[in-house]
Amino acid sequence: MLSAQFLVTALVVVIAPGTGVIYTLAMGLGQGRRAALWAALGCTFGIVPSLAAATLGLAAVLHTSALLFTVMKFAGVAYLLYLAWQALRSGGTLAVAADGRAQPGLAIARRAALINILNPKLSVFFLALLPPFLSGNPATATVEMTLLGAVFMALTFGVFVIYGLFAARARDLLLGSARAMRWLNRGFAAIFVALAGRLAEEPA
Template identity: 75%
Template sequence: MLSLQFLLTAFVVVIAPGTGVIYTLAIGLGKGRRAALMAAFGCTIGIVPHLMAATLGLAALLHTSALLFQTVKFAGVAYLMYLAWQMLKSDGALTARADRVAETGWRTARRGALINILNPKLSIFFLALLPPFLSGNVATATAEMVALGAVFMAMTFGVFVLYGIFAAAARDHLLASGRIMRWLNRSFAAIFAALAGRLALERA
């Protein structure tokens, strides 16, 4: 079940820059290390519904129901565009600024969780990723799916924390310049908008 092949596969998937990574980096730069940790935690928690869906077979329903898939997908697209707008606003919740804007850690985590929850491809991803690494014993299939999913989540959290700490460490050097701050905000906004466009083109 738990093999080096699975760990390597999961690691490659986790380190690849995606929406959660971009969000964690943006939070680390804009709000510092503690906020980045909460962002990483939220993105990791957002995996749970998709893992449950894959384990219970609901991911197959999402894959076959065009209406359900499109509904979740475009909710995700709208949310990513909202995050892009928040990066551009001078008083936006995600705007990177030299002064740290107070925000509860749970709000930061909730935003990260929603990013993953509203991505329907994650459920289908787990449905495709995990079964090849199962032992083949039907009686233990569910427990094995949960265990592999838990390992994947732990790796996700660990890697995202490293991304966040790196961004927070670079914060003081980068945000000393107003020009760099504006460039960062516009760049992250463009990335979120591009991710929204990519999600909009996804098919079940």
């Protein structure tokens, strides 16, 4: 069940840059260490609904229902485009600026959680990732899925914290350059738009 193979697989998946990583980096660069930690926490807890769906078998229902998958998918697309706009807009919640106001931690975490909650691929991903590492005993399958999911969440939080703290440290080097901050905001916006496009292309 909990093996070195699972830990390596999960770590590779978590380290690979995705929407949550980009959001955490943006918050670290935009508002510093505290915001990055809240972003990492929100991204981690945003995994819970998808993990629960995979554990209870609801992910299979989502995967076989084209309408439900499409609704969830385009809700996620709209949210990513909203984040892109927030990165571009002066004073936006994701904009990197020297005089940016500190945002409430719960608001940062809530936006982070929605990134994962509105991604229908995540529950299907867990349904594919976790079963191969189960013992094969039906009586303990739910407990094992929950344990593996908890380990995956712990790895997610740890890796995202490292990403966020790195971004917060780099923030001090960038605040003195208005040009660098403009290009960072454009870059984050472009990445969110690209991620939205990729999600929109996913087949139901």
